[in-house]
Amino acid sequence: MKKQPLYQKYLSLKYIGWGLFGLVIFLSALLIGYFIGFNQVEDELVRERVQTQHLVKQIEQIAAIDEYSAIPSKTKEAAYDSEIKRLQKELQALLEQEHRREPLKPQHEYAPKEPKASPPPAAVRPKRLDGTQPKLVIIIDDVSYSRDVRAIQSTGLPLVMSFLPPSPRHSESAQLAQRQNRYMVHLPLEAIDFNDEEPFTLHVGDSEETIGKRIIALKQLFPNVRYVNNHTGSKFTGDSDSMEKLIRVLKKEGIQFVDSRTIGKTKVPEVSTSLGMRYIGRDVFLDHQDGVRNVKRQIKEAIEKAKHHGTAIAIGHPRPDTIQALIESKELLSEVQLVGIEQI
Incomplete structure (x- = not known):
């Protein structure tokens, strides 16, 4: 499985953080409004907004640092992927070329365009004189x-x-x-x-x-x-x-x-x-x-x-x-x- 780049993780964390803090603020407002009252809720909201803004700034700084540092890594990854694709294409071309060549067929060569042609004659040799088994x-x-x-x-x-x-x-x-x-x-x-x-x-x-x-x-x-x-x-x-x-x-x-x-x-x-x-x-x-x-x-x-x-x-x-x-x-x-x- 392909490993997820680090900067993508941080970007995902940033959005998750925003969602979580929004949910915290909403729930806090409900709870505080129910138990304390609207005046106190307003003070709490102001405090929560300040804390949230501070945290958001920290997340943005981390993400910015990771994105900056990830640029060379992303470039290398892209170059690597490009090289792999190039080699795959070359290999595929070689395989296709080899597959186009059928397995060797046992065959004669002396008359490739005339299958019914007689083969070249044998050498002239003397008749056997002894009685040994041929x-x-x-x-x-x-x-x-x-x-x-x-x-x-x-x-x-x-x-x-x-x-x-x-x-x-x-x-x-x-x-x-x-x-x-x-x-x-x-x-x-x-x-x-x-x-x-x-x-x-x-x-x-x-x-x-x-x-x-x-x-x-x-x-x-x-x-x-x-x-x-x-x-x-x-x-x-x-x-x-x-x-x-x-x-x-x-x-x-x-x-x-x-x-x-x-x-x-x-x-x-x-x-x-x-x-x-x-x-x-x-x-x-x-x-x-x-x-x-x-x-x-x-x-x-x-x-x-x-x-x-x-x-x-x-x-x-x-x-x-x-x-x-x-x-x-x-x-x-x-x-x-x-x-x-x-x-x-």
Whole structure:
């Protein structure tokens, strides 16, 4: 509750005093007139008026002193209220701006204006020659919220979660990652055409020092990170100079880059080879088209690639259709060994 200023209390006291003394005079007049008589009442009234005037003057002096001294306090209070209102407006504006941004929607970037476009092709790889059981890695990108983790775990399959770095929209992603036995970081890189860029996205033209600071910061957020794959990045991964800087930094920090292949003309294979790093890239996108049936068809394709090459990497997102398709494909997936990237 807001405290009443002191000068207002004194002003209230002044009016109460006037009322009380008026009442005292009236009652005194009645009593004195009844017991003593009108002549004596007149003398008493004169005396009471003198006392009342004297008291009124004292109250006015006190009130005047309090009003004078209260001016700075009132000014400060007004300034304080004004500052609070200003901060409230700024906070409200920030909240409204943040609310206008919807929660992150797991999505592909390679063709934002053509939802039915085919994804960029996988890298060309040799046919498997040995008779070992084929291995399939299924990466689930854009993991950002606890609901994503719960959905992925509901499949009962050893899927690999790739977490986006924390942002105002998904501030707990790093904490969620650290609760997992294994995880990846979904590293935001610049796209050719994408209107929902993540904070701290690395851009073409960033210096190696800038890239290095970002990777070190990510290692602090994700202490056990050993693999990263690109979130968006069609422009960045298509630029040789940018990828050279990034892979040099990652190699120094003991991190392997996994190419999501969001662009057909990716420079990651040649840059990785030139810097003595193994190239690992996505073979199949599971959910570039909506619908459980479409995702199941892609799961089958990923299994076939794993059988043909011995290994394969599929990438999906924590969408309801994807999760349901994975659950319904458990028998089909038993034809391969689901593993982490470190096992291929």
